[in-house]
Amino acid sequence: MYKWIVIGGGIHGSTVASHLLHHGAVTHEEMAIIDPYDGPIENWKRLTNKIGMKHLRSPSVHHLHPDPYHLKKFARTQQYSAGFKGRYQRPLLHMFNHHCEQWFNEVNLQRSWKKGEVESLNKKDGAWHVHLNTGECFQSKNIVLAIGVTNKPHWPGWIMELKTSDPSGIYHIFEEPTLLAKGKTAIIGGGMTAAHTAIQLAKQGDEVITLIKRHPFRLHDFDSDPGWLGPKYLAGYENIDCNKERRSQIQKARYKGSLTRDLHVEVKALIRRGKLNVITDEVSCVNRRERSLLLQMKGGSEVKVSSIVLATGVDKGIPGEEWLSKTIRKHELYCAPCGFPVVDDTLKWDEGLYVTGALAELRVGPASRNIAGARKASERIMQSVSLERIVERR
Incomplete structure (x- = not known):
């Protein structure tokens, strides 16, 4: 039986797992990381590469290593002369990924890797049982749910009929392994991913790319105010007992569908060059004509x-x-009206069951899904580990 199983090997799962190893809370043999891909943060790399992202939106102190200044040190030792961009020192994506790889190698994260997809999670006789699509079943004292959200892409209603009957030429950026669109292409969306994708396609081909968005560009440096990472806003948030109000605060705090000013500059440059056409309107329907x-x-x-x-x-x-919905019903796990977990300060949902990422946002706040949220979640889970060690010594 394992001591820890981390379900999900993306940014959040890899952060928690590497911190558990780094702090000596677990050995490689005592932990398993379950993920559909071959290695850590592979889906992150695939998506960011596909859309042509060059720099992260987050600042230099947001990365996966426990030392917040480690990425800066890494940039100096690896001689990345242009590793950071702008006022907020946004890391170069290539350097960020290189830093992650070195960190994973340092803790030998791959040694605990198990490729597969979870099909069920149940507790029996004091242990959590994880069943995979490979037919394997693993048992563990502790589980960390670090499940990403990109495997549930949103398809607008106006495209569903054509997607079902004749989907050729229709793609969702979160579904395709590579960017397959060719020729005259319409990008639907107004946020960072849409802008990156439009820039990538406009620079690659000769055809004019059309970006269709429902609202004017919303310009924000981050996807929520940095005050949500510290006591400025979190102090009041943590005093809110009503989970409906917490959900409302999260929705208000997030700058949904926004993009950074430097990305907006790139978009405007492509518009001036006649490479990109931007339409602010909403699609009502789509039809195939020849x-x-x-x-x-x-x-x-x-x-x-x-x-x-x-x-x-x-x-x-x-x-x-x-x-997970079956696990929730069977074990009567406490959820808010929005359906998300209600957890304690250490992100414990049930005995031996912890959450991070989107599942932890009612506790961590609006930044929970981000890299900064991954760091905060790992710190909270490590608090629980420290408390367990104190109890064991007694």
């Missing part, structure tokens, strides 16, 4: 393209819902 796709806008105009790429975010609901 070899083209015809988008009918609510404002009355039509857009004719050969491909559509959706950068419309993810569906609402808890990550891993297809199997």
Whole structure:
């Protein structure tokens, strides 16, 4: 039986698992990291590479190593002369990934890796039983749910009929392993992912790319105010006992569908060069006309393209819902009205069951899904580990 199983090997799962190893809370033989991919943060690398991201949105102190200044030190020792950009010192993506790889190698994270997808999670005789699609079953004293959200892409209602009947030329950025769109392409979305994708396609080909968004560009340096990472806003948030109010605060705090000013500058430059066309309107329907796709806008105009790429975010609901909902019902796990876990300060949901990422946001706050949230969650879980060690010594 394992001491710890971490379900999910993305940014959040890899942060928690590497910190558990680094602090000596577990050995490689006592821990398993279960993920559908071959190695740590592989889905992160695939997605960021696909959209052509060059720099992270987060600042230099947000990374996976426990030392907040370690990435700065790494940049100096590895001689990254242009490793950070702008006022907030946004890390170069390549350098960030290189830093992650070195950190994972230092703690030998791959040694605890188990490739597979979870199909069920149940508790029996004091241990958690994890069943995989490979037919394997593992038992553990502790579980960390570090499930990502990108496996639940949001498909707008206006495209569902065509997606079902004739999906050729229609893609969601979170689904395809590579960016398959060719020719005249419409990108649907107004946030960072949509902007990155539009820039990438506009620079790659000769055709004019069309970016369709429902609202004017919302310019914000981060996807929530940095005050949510410290006592400025969290002090009041932590005093809120009502989970409905906490959810409301999270929704208000997030700058949904926003992008940074430097990315906006790139978009405007491509518009001036005639490489990118930006439309602020909403799609009402789409039809196939011969070899083209015809988008009918609510404002009355039509857009004719050969491909559509959706950068419309993810569906609402808890990550891993297809199997986690059964665990919730069977073990009567406490959830808020929004369906998300209600956990304690150490992110414990039930005895031996911890959460991070989106599942921890009612406790951690609006930044829970981000890299900063991964660090905060790891710190909270390590608090629980420290308390257990004190009890064991007694």
